[in-house]
Every structure is written in C-alpha cells, then in structure tokens.
C-alpha cells in the first residue's frame with residue numbers, strides 16, 4: 066500500500082477554522098490529536114491514506130514545498146514571503162483573513178517621506194524589503210518572531226510590518242497603520258511534484274475543497 070498522504074496544518078489560530086473544513090471534506094483526525102497533553106506531532110485520521118502533521122505556520126510551507134508533506138493549509142502571507150516555486154496554491158479557503166501592514170507610533174508625526182533607508186522590525190523580511198524597494202526605500206529588516214509592536218517604544222525600529230486583523234494590538238501599543246501591503250487569507254497548498262505523481266489521491270481532495278468554498 067502507498068505511503069499515506071501527509072496533510073500539514075498550522076498549530077495556532079488557523080487550526081480552529083481549518084478543522085471544520087477538513088471535516089467537511091471527510092478528514093477527521095484521531096482522538097489523540099485533540100488531547101492537549103499528547104506530544105505527538107503526526108496523527109492518523111479516519112482515512113487510512115491520510116495523516117496530519119501539526120506544525121508552525123511558516124513550516125507548513127516548508128514541509129509542503131520540499132515534498133515532506135504533500136498538501137497543507139497556510140496563510141497567503143507565508144506563501145508570498147517564501148515564494149517557493151514548488152508550492153501550488155489552488156484554493157482560497159477564505160479563512161484567517163487579515164492584512165500585512167506598515168505601522169508606526171501614533172504620535173510620530175514624521176512621514177517616511179524622502180528617506181532612502183529605514184529600519185523595520187518584522188517577521189516578513191522579504192515582503193517588507195520588496196514593499197519598501199517599490200517605494201525607492203532600502204529597508205533594513207530586524208527579524209522578530211512575535212511582539213513586533215514593542216519595537217518602536219523600545220527603540221528597536223520606528224516602523225514595524227506585521228499582521229493586522231481587528232487593529233486592537235496596534236491601538237493598545239499606540240501605533241497606527243500607515244500602509245497596507247497585502248490582503249491575506251488561508252490557502253490550500255499542494256506540492257507540485259506530488260500533485261502530478263499522486264494525482265489520483267490529490268486531485269479529488271483539491272476538488273472537494275474547491276466545491277466546499279464554491280470555487281468550481
């Protein structure tokens with residue numbers, strides 16, 4: 066029998082939106098998946114030929130792009146940040162909607178204006194550099210993995226580039242959004258080589274997701 070397909074899903078906030086979608090296409094993880102004390106990272110599902118791995122959002126893209134997992138769910142922010150050519154994103158699942166934006170201190174009246182170089186704290190150095198490059202500005206990115214909003218008040222950088230959903234984190238940290246870089250939503254991603262080699266299993270699965278979100 067063929068090796069099971071490995072389906073990669075992010076372990077954080079997208080998980081709650083992704084699980085109902087998985088259920089609706091007929092994939093239900095084994096009980097151990099829901100047991101918070103269980104330290105396993107790979108789980109069987111109700112389908113013998115499908116296993117699930119629960120990893121960090123950025124790692125979903127890496128596992129799938131390298132073919133270690135064949136299919137996954139990840140935000141378009143992560144897809145765009147990596148730009149892996151082996152990653153095919155056929156379905157917009159409409160979950161995890163947010164945006165990637167530039168922000169700066171509310172009481173900082175100075176605009177970016179004509180400066181040629183700025184320092185920016187972000188988890189997204191590629192998207193950030195590309196955005197500022199398009200404005201003729203060279204961005205020196207300080208890579209953080211969270212809590213970007215602390216950077217301006219602690220003097221790490223005047224600007225941040227981070228995800229914004231309700232805007233309440235920016236507000237609570239006296240920051241304002243000054244530019245919107247990217248509108249984001251969760252996507253189904255498939256490894257291109259696997260999509261060809263294992264199309265008998267993957268094509269119907271992708272089709273089910275398409276039908277579910279009305280993208281037929």
Ligand SMILES: Nc1ncnc2c1ncn2[C@@H]1O[C@H](COP(=O)(O)OP(=O)(O)OP(=O)(O)O)[C@@H](O)[C@H]1O
Pocket residue numbers: 075076077078079080120121122123139140141142143161162163210228229230231249250251
């Ligand atoms: N308010 C938000 N903050 C962060 N991510 C959001 C938000 N709204 C939607 N998202 C989406 O959720 C994704 C993060 O998913 P999730 O939290 O499941 O991953 P994670 O692996 O736990 O993240 P991390 O690596 O930061 O721990 C983002 O890449 C983005 O596409």
Ligand SMILES: O=P(O)(O)OC[C@H]1O[C@H](OP(=O)(O)OP(=O)(O)O)[C@H](O)[C@@H]1O
Pocket residue numbers: 210211212213214227228229230231232233234235
């Ligand atoms: O606009 P809002 O609705 O306030 O959401 C945006 C916030 O949510 C995310 O952080 P998260 O809670 O994932 O923590 P993190 O800083 O560890 O990434 C993101 O990095 C922002 O800080």
